[in-house]
Amino acid sequence: MPIPRYYQAKARLLDLLDGLPGHTPFPPERALSDLIGMSRSTIRKALDELVLEGRLLRGTGRQGTTVAPRRQPLRITLHALLQDQIPRERTTTRTTNGVTTVESVLLHLDEPIGVRRTLLRAPACRLRQSEPWCTTTLATPRVARLLNVRAATPLLAVAWLGHDREGVPRERSSVVLRGDRARLALQVQGSAQFRAG
């Protein structure tokens, strides 16, 4: 298998990108296509990976592509996530077929970093929450728009269930987070001392 051309393009783009300060405008895709001598599709494939790696930002319209500023990811604890202690905005509530969906956008430094979604089957009572788990997921078009990222951007997902006293599941909650903007702090149970080596 030969080296794909978009790999070579990516290397060229990394050279162009290296050392530029954050928010510097990056050449438009059509200009890069002419400069490097590959079709816009191929250039885009290289740019896609650079965006996924957090090196470039893409804006809509005349905003264009810019160099991503280096940001320290927000440290988020599981406790803050479960207790809903992350600053949020644009909370919407919708009820269909007896299931209430609550959705809100999590913020950090006035930038959307995640989406929290809770599905509740009435009534709202004291629920026992299952052990949460963590995995990866891809941004749906809706979530991508809320987070100002490309669709299919990989996200960190934390999810859990809530059961009532009879053990019937009544809550299904999930939080998806931009991995380049947030990192989940994992508290270690018991001893924090291990033998290495």
Add this chain to the structure above:
Amino acid sequence: MPIPRYYQAKARLLDLLDGLPGHTPFPPERALSDLIGMSRSTIRKALDELVLEGRLLRGTGRQGTTVAPRRQPLRITLHALLQDQIPRERTTTRTTNGVTTVESVLLHLDEPIGVRRTLLRAPACRLRQSEPWCTTTLATPRVARLLNVRAATPLLAVAWLGHDREGVPRERSSVVLRGDRARLALQVQGSAQFRAG
């Protein structure tokens, strides 16, 4: 913003896919293009996401696309990860400039599900490990080969540092996991009872 056509295609493909047993051959891209009435590029974009989500497998040549066997993701605890209790193979050790790199492939049901990598600066002594954190990352070409996934596949990353008694960092460890094969169980500290609604 209208719903992209590839997202509609993805919904169609999910219908086709739903309920099919693992390893069932899936129609070739050109046939799907005719069937759904969209260009092969658009169909491919939808297929790409299904592959990333672990619903489809793509083989080279005449192997074609097949339905991925539905597997229950392995539940992994942070404790097992830190204590190195996941079955592994192909462990390699390499030392350069006084830094020892230990790399091994984590297994589940004879399938690679992750890569564990530890960078150690000698000597091997009792280390105090920092609070681990969790985020997402993209598969490097090397990791992609080890895990039998495409490059730039999104992965779940857990990382931590190890300091000696003087507070000097001597260990840098990370585990990257296929999100479709493993989920990280998050133990809740203290009360597991919260008010919902």
Add this chain to the structure above:
DNA sequence: CAGTGGTCTAGACCACTCT
């Protein structure tokens, strides 16, 4: 050999944003 997925091209239209 025929058919597959992987890559690549040269166009096109759209929604959006800045000037």
Add this chain to the structure above:
DNA sequence: GAGTGGTCTAGACCACTGG
């Protein structure tokens, strides 16, 4: 209005695999 990224099309060639 002009230019941007996002999407989409209809082709093409390649490396690879199975019969």
